[in-house]
Amino acid sequence: MVNSGPGKIVVESSAPRGLKVGPEKGKKIFSLLSNSPIFASGNAEQYKGIRLIVDGKGRSGKIKVSFLKDSGCPDVVEYAATADYAEEHTVIDLDWTDFTNAKAPETLPYPFDALRLDGERSDSSAIVIEEITLRR
Numbered sequence: 001m002v003n004s005g006p007g008k009i010v011v012e013s014s015a016p017r018g019l020k021v022g023p024e025k026g027k028k029i030f031s032l033l034s035n036s037p038i039f040a041s042g043n044a045e046q047y048k049g050i051r052l053i054v055d056g057k058g059r060s061g062k063i064k065v066s067f068l069k070d071s072g073c074p075d076v077v078e079y080a081a082t083a084d085y086a087e088e089h090t091v092i093d094l095d096w097t098d099f100t101n102a103k104a105p106e107t108l109p110y111p112f113d114a115l116r117l118d119g120e121r122s123d124s125s126a127i128v129i130e131e132i133t134l135r136r
Contacts, residue, residue: 017130023121031117032118047096048095050093050135068116071113081100089130117129
């Protein structure tokens with residue numbers, strides 16, 4: 001996973017599992033881009049959508065989840081959904097139909113070649129993404 005936003009973000013392993021991600025110290029916004037889910041793209045139609053398990057580490061918030069097509073091109077196509085997470089562990093189930101694109105409202109977000117997570121933390125703290133899975 002790599003930082004897709006300006007400045008630095010916190011990205012580190014979180015025991016016992018998961019990925020700790022948050023803004024640079026003194027900043028509020030983080031953005032994380034991964035092309036790791038491309039392997040799941042070909043099987044996406046066999047699933048209802050995705051599941052995220054997020055630990056807000058004591059603060060609730062919103063997370064924007066985007067699937068990108070042609071992420072390496074200037075005309076990248078983004079399908080996005082926004083979800084709330086609580087102060088502690090939150091299971092977020094998103095259906096493929098939750099992901100929207102104004103230019104192509106009738107199409108689904110797959111096949112995709114990248115996943116992006118965007119969030120804002122008023123206190124510069126990190127959240128933990130405990131799990132991202134396709135769900136049946």
